[in-house]
């Protein structure tokens with residue numbers, strides 16, 4: 094597969110390392126600057142129009158702004174796109190633009206599962222009717238740096254768990270673009286952005302990113318919890334999110350998928 098990657102941060106680097114283990118070197122990186130990293134030897138471009146014509150897949154590891162900036166043009170030229178920036182779809186206008194670009198280009202936008210699991214259960218349960226879905230995200234204070242939690246709490250002085258957001262998945266996905274893509278994943282697999290309830294907690298007693306789903310419906314009830322290790326280069330982002338991108342790439346090439 095000929096792959097291009099958007100971004101060169103913590104997730105993108107993990108993905109590149111894992112691809113290298115599988116003998117795959119990305120053809121191109123779409124970045125904010127065309128200057129290649131020392132020794133990476135990969136072409137860098139800053140505009141989707143400059144991507145090589147023979148790519149099989151683009152992979153967004155760069156966040157909401159990058160998906161909004163490049164996603165529609167990539168899909169419109171007929172290139173499938175894997176993204177980890179699911180929360181961007183809470184913006185209805187962008188959602189529409191991505192959808193119509195995908196239709197026009199006969200391309201697909203694949204949403205990586207990210208730092209959470211259990212989305213298959215929600216997707217199936219939705220068929221019979223979901224009554225209530227709640228997502229609770231809990232991270233150490235450092236994991237909320239650079240988010241609206243800083244305006245609610247003194248993250249450096251926290252001595253007990255503190256809630257800094259309660260509301261809908263739509264609100265949180267837009268307000269916390271670097272931290273609440275998981276809420277968007279739960280919403281998109283389950284009851285949607287406006288019906289999914291979300292609570293975010295900064296907890297000084299933990300050192301993992303803990304994500305929980307509680308769902309009830311015609312199927313019965315379901316609880317999911319993951320204690321995720323953060324990526325060494327970014328305490329905000331769980332390693333599982335980067336792993337899910339690699340898993341999504343592997344699915345694109347597989348004859349049998351799960």
Ligand SMILES: NC(=O)C1=CN([C@@H]2O[C@H](COP(=O)(O)OP(=O)(O)OC[C@H]3O[C@@H](n4cnc5c(N)ncnc54)[C@H](OP(=O)(O)O)[C@@H]3O)[C@@H](O)[C@H]2O)C=CC1
Nearest residue numbers: 100101102103104124125155156159207208274327330334
């Ligand atoms: N679905 C999920 O569960 C999760 C999703 N995420 C999403 O993934 C994103 C990336 O995470 P992570 O790698 O840890 O973050 P980092 O901050 O480590 O890296 C972000 C990278 O994206 C690049 N970037 C930002 N905007 C653009 C743009 N417009 N065009 C091209 N590149 C751009 C940055 O470029 P530069 O170097 O120039 O700053 C940087 O290389 C998060 O912002 C979040 O939205 C994160 C964790 C979990």
Ligand SMILES: O=C([O-])CC(=O)C(=O)O
Nearest residue numbers: 208272273274275330331
């Ligand atoms: O990586 C995580 O634990 C979750 C995250 O940042 C997000 O949902 O955007």
